[in-house]
Amino acid sequence: MPSTEAKSDVHTQWWRWRNIIALLRDVCLSHKRDKPLGKSPSVRASIIAIFKTSWLNVLLIFIPLSWIFHYVKLSNTLVFVFSFLAIVPLAKLLAFATDDMSLRFGQTLAGLLNATLGNAVELIVAIIALVKCELTVVQSSLIGSILSNLLLVLGMCFFVGGTRFSEQGFGISAVQLNSSLLTLSVIAVLLPAAFHNAVEPTNGVDPLTNQQEGRDILSISHGVAVILLFIYLCYLVFQLFSHKNIYDDQHSDVQQSVRYPPKIVKRLHINELPPASSSPPPVDGVMNPAQPDASLEAGLEEGVERPQMCLQTTIVLLAVVTVLVAITAEFLVDSIDGLTSSGHISKGFVGLILLPIVGNAAEHVTAVTVSYKNKITLSLGVAVGSSIQIALFVIPFIVTLGWILGKPLTLLFDPFESIVLFLSVLTVNYVVQDGKSNWLEGMILMCLYAIIAVTFWYYPVSDPAGLLATCQ
Structure with missing residues (x-):
């Protein structure tokens, strides 16, 4: 028979977990949803929805092909290409499951959930590359993920919404708060580079x-890295608890979206639905915030959002796709060395441009889709929030993990990459500081990303202090 003390300990642990679950439930419920949630479909209907979610599912055939080519040790180039194509539909399925799960929460928590699970691909790739001592690829892919989210994803959101x-x-x-956090992360990347340059030998004297x-x-x-992780924890508390109201669409400082005049709409052939008969017409082209956009109600019954999968299927899909x-x-990652050995493509371009495009496929699809529906707050939460998570969580987490595993991964990035990151964050800060976006601002961000891609095609990424090469 268990003793009275053992029973008391079990009872205490049970109440502790019960309180934790209750706290998580309260957090979810405290962020109000835009519309009531409809009834979840059956498991069979959920599975059918998975296969019908996108034509990208046809690319799933590259999963077994990439595995076969890897195990029979055929061309590394084909293994890389097939693995690259295989991750694209997996990222789309991850976005589908995340978006379906986010219907159960408000826009703030939904944006955080999309950004967190959307970064799973980057985190997995970075951890695997870290274990295999591909530290240059780790650093380039993390910087590239921030650039991809800030310039390519956010730019396309502004452009598509601007149509x-x-x-x-x-x-x-x-x-403005997000801009401050991004600036802080850039400072954290620039300071080790400044330290390295400051102790360079001058007049033949080497201070270190x-x-x-x-x-x-x-x-x-x-x-x-430890300080950045602490700041990220503070950011979560700020966003989810103490100041969650400033992330609400109904906050007083939220600018209202403005439609094109009817003549412009006709010339651009923009597909707009007429406003609902019960809604008053927009005044001076400004949408009435009290009335929903009629196009957002398409496919909904009486303003009820219906998930495409049941919760159990969503969780299983997330687990399977992650594996x-x-x-x-x-x-x-194993095929990168063979791909770059020919000299036609550099590791820097693979890490900075190619891997982030695959890893950000989930955020890209989600952010652009909701931007077209005028859910720009959610779009920013996914694109910019994902960049903040990479800068304040993923990068310091990977550095800390390298510390634990004995890998010499540092915050001393390639100087050119650091400068490009600084200029990109500066550009985004200028673009979003007025609280409004248009299609030209989106085009500016996308073209800047194209310029960076062209530049890094020719740039050989360096190891400034020679630390990365000592990884074993």
């Missing part, structure tokens, strides 16, 4: 030996 609205408005307070400088940069990176992504990403 339906002359201007789309969002909350200035939340955007190479070994001492390497140890100092590692220590700086580990300390800064498939992990295995396929390992084969992808």
Whole structure:
């Protein structure tokens, strides 16, 4: 018979877990949803919805092909290409499951959930590359993920939304806070590079030996990584608890979206639905915030949002896709050396441009789709929120994990990559500071990303302090 003390301990643990679950439930319920949630479909209907979700599912055939080519040790180029194509539909399925699950929460928590699970691909690829000592690929892919989200994804969101609205408005307070967090992350990346340049020999005098400088940069990176993780925790508390109201679409500083005048709509052939008969017409082209956009009600019955999968199927899909992504990403990383050995393509371009495009496929699809529906707050939460998560969570987490595993991964990035990141964040800050977006601003961001891609096609990524090459 168990003792009275054992029973008391079990009872205490049960109440502790019960309180944790209740707290998580309260967090979810505290973020109000835009519309009531309809009845969940059956498991059979959920599985059918998975197969019908996108034509990209035809690319799933590349999963077994990439695995076969890897195990029979055929061309590394084909393994990379097939693994690359296989991860695209997996990222889309991950976005589908995440978006369906986010229907159960409000836009703030939905944006956080989309950004978190959307970064699963980047996190998995980074961990695998870290274990295999591909530290240059780790650093380039993480910087590339931030650039892809800030320039390509956000730019396409502004451009697609700008085809339906002359201007789309969002909350200035939340955007300024996000800009401050991104600036902080850039400073954390630039300081180790500044430290390295400051201790360079001058007049033949070297203030630090190479070994001492390497140890100092590692220590700086580990300390800064811990601080960044703490800041990210504070950001979560701020966003989900203390100041969650500033991320609400109904906050007072949220700019209202402005439609094109009717003549412009006709010339551009923009497909607009007429406003509902019970809704008053927009005044001076400004949408009435009290009335929903008629196009958002398409496919809904009496304003009820209906999930396409039941919760159990959604969770299973997330787990299965994550496992498939992990295995396929390992084969992808293994093939990088063989792909770049010919000299036609560099590791820097693979890490900075190609891998982020695959990893950000989930955020890309989700953010662009909701931007077209004028849910620009959710779109920013996915695109910019994903960049913040990579900068304040993924990068310091990977550095800390490398610390634990004995891998010399630091925050000393390639100087050119650091400068490009700084200029990109500066550009985005200028674009979003007025709380409004249009299609030209989106085109500016996308063209800047294209310029960066062209530049890094020719740029050989370096290892400034020679630390990455010591990984074993």
